[in-house]
Amino acid sequence: xxxxxxxxxxxxxxxxxxxxxxCTYSDSASxxxxxxxxxxxxxxxxxxxxxxxxxxxxxQRIAVTxxxxxxxxxxxxxxxxxxxxxxxxxxxxxxxxxxxxxxAGTRLFVKA
Amino acid sequence: EAGVTQxxxxxxxxxxxxxxxxxxxxxxxxxxxxxxxxxxxxxxxLLHFVKExxxxxxxxxxxxxxxxxxxxxxxxxxVQPAELEDSGVYFCASSQVSAGGFYEQYFGPGTxxxxx
Numbered sequence: 001x002x003x004x005x006x007x008x009x010x011x012x013x014x015x016x017x018x019x020x021x022x023c024t025y026s027d028s029a030s031x032x033x034x035x036x037x038x039x040x041x042x043x044x045x046x047x048x049x050x051x052x053x054x055x056x057x058x059x060q061r062i063a064v065t066x067x068x069x070x071x072x073x074x075x076x077x078x079x080x081x082x083x084x085x086x087x088x089x090x091x092x093x094x095x096x097x098x099x100x101x102x103x104a105g106t107r108l109f110v111k112a
Numbered sequence: 113e114a115g116v117t118q119x120x121x122x123x124x125x126x127x128x129x130x131x132x133x134x135x136x137x138x139x140x141x142x143x144x145x146x147x148x149x150x151x152x153x154x155x156x157x158l159l160h161f162v163k164e165x166x167x168x169x170x171x172x173x174x175x176x177x178x179x180x181x182x183x184x185x186x187x188x189x190x191v192q193p194a195e196l197e198d199s200g201v202y203f204c205a206s207s208q209v210s211a212g213g214f215y216e217q218y219f220g221p222g223t224x225x226x227x228x
Contacts, residue, residue, distance in 0.1 A: 004154070032214050043116075043219040044155070044203070051214065089155060097143050097207050097215035098168060102155035 002027040004092050006103025014111050019077045021106045023090035030092035033073045039086045080110045116220035118204050124226045130192040133223045137206030144187050150200040194227045
């Protein structure tokens with residue numbers, strides 16, 4: 001079946017450094033790629049998303065890039081802060097929210 | 113605006129018993145999804161409702177799982193009889209079309225199910 005692979009599973013960075021999380025998807029019909037952040041004991045929340053007609057999107061310290069040819073997309077967090085510590089999930093889906101497939105998550109630790 | 117709510121937050125049952133999980137989506141959201149996460153693994157898709165209709169149930173593990181959404185409002189997910197491998201966190205999410213034509217999913221807090 002279709003899947004999304006996410007790497008690394010765990011990432012530890014020093015406060016102020018950058019963090020990069022990478023995902024690869026298999027369903028070539030996917031055209032919407034959201035990223036969710038789940039803090040300890042809380043629900044997953046959307047932090048940024050990108051659509052297939054765009055190669056890059058940025059929102060303050062967070063950016064996402066998409067390479068449709070290679071079926072890769074990545075999350076970049078710059079100037080990391082302790083409050084960025086959480087589990088991050090990437091996902092790929094079709095128009096209308098159909099066929100949403102999540103990656104296994106990346107646990108990010110930001111050390112002060 | 114109230115978010116997605118789920119009940120119960122935790123459930124511990126014995127193998128062979130029945131459990132029913134409930135999800136109340138954001139009012140007006142036609143799309144409702146059920147997911148399950150086993151510790152350390154992906155958020156696995158189970159089922160997608162559009163209003164009261166099952167749009168996609170390809171992720172349901174087997175016929176021990178039954179999801180309903182009568183009237184297109186809240187949804188229930190029943191596991192009967194429960195097995196040890198059913199343990200995990202069950203998330204519900206809901207969405208509605210945005211101005212751009214895409215669907216941000218809003219997640220509930222999850223129900224942690226432990227089968228002993």
